[in-house]
Amino acid sequence: MIFDSHCHPQFPQYDNDRGEMLRRARDAGVFMICVGTDLETSKKGIELAQQHDNIWATVGLHPNDNLNEKFNFEEYEKLLKQNKVVAMGEIGLDYYRTTEESAKKFQRERFEQQLDVAVRADVPLVIHSRDAGKGSVGIVHNDLLSILRNNFPKKLGVAHSFTGNLDEARRYLDLGFYLGFNGIITFLPAGRQAHGQYDEVVREVPMERILLETDAPYLTPEPYRGKRNEPVYVMEVAKKVAELKNESLEKVIEQTTQNCKKLFNILT
Numbered sequence: 621m622i623f624d625s626h627c628h629p630q631f632p633q634y635d636n637d638r639g640e641m642l643r644r645a646r647d648a649g650v651f652m653i654c655v656g657t658d659l660e661t662s663k664k665g666i667e668l669a670q671q672h673d674n675i676w677a678t679v680g681l682h683p684n685d686n687l688n689e690k691f692n693f694e695e696y697e698k699l700l701k702q703n704k705v706v707a708m709g710e711i712g713l714d715y716y717r718t719t720e721e722s723a724k725k726f727q728r729e730r731f732e733q734q735l736d737v738a739v740r741a742d743v744p745l746v747i748h749s750r751d752a753g754k755g756s757v758g759i760v761h762n763d764l765l766s767i768l769r770n771n772f773p774k775k776l777g778v779a780h781s782f783t784g785n786l787d788e789a790r791r792y793l794d795l796g797f798y799l800g801f802n803g804i805i806t807f808l809p810a811g812r813q814a815h816g817q818y819d820e821v822v823r824e825v826p827m828e829r830i831l832l833e834t835d836a837p838y839l840t841p842e843p844y845r846g847k848r849n850e851p852v853y854v855m856e857v858a859k860k861v862a863e864l865k866n867e868s869l870e871k872v873i874e875q876t877t878q879n880c881k882k883l884f885n886i887l888t
Contacts, residue, residue: 623880624652624854626833630664633837645851657682669704678707683714691733700741706884708738709746716750735771745777800831803841822864
């Protein structure tokens, strides 16, 4: 058993071969968290989870999706009550694709609204946080961490696709969060964001706080980069974590699987 803690098998990139892709994952012993990014993909993710015993779902409204759309409290609260839904996400802030100050303000307000729903439902979070790039390092993390401290007393979740530095990593860990690493850590240094410092962060973050993920269909790891990503490639992320931490692959898979099951309260 190995857990892909963040993927999107319900996305249209798999419409032509979803069954085959899911069979490849099952044959490889891959369990997965199917992450929603709006109402439609959240509903489709729940359908997949309820059809497969190796899939669980989350529901949420991605910070970049439908920036003129108010958050629908009632609909998401209903979805969170459905069988096999384990978290609220992916939600958060993204200053990379959203650059106008008014839009950033709207993101922050909508994020706080989604936190209110997560608090009432007593579920963990799947957090999306992406800075604006060079010259703005830390801004999105500062805003996001401040909102979490003030609005989310449960302090339990994962910073998905973590790309911050070691100081930022420690701030999430201090809140009680896990960090999710994906195919980016397998890229050559020139293919990483300059501020990522991935090797150092992966080495320093305790194994007990790491989750493996693919973000499939995106961020395909080496040696498959250039192809569509899929959950079965989570093994390449595990191999890189094992290399960086000088641990056995078996230990990495065992510990990160335990971490995922603990965070999302999955009993298997």
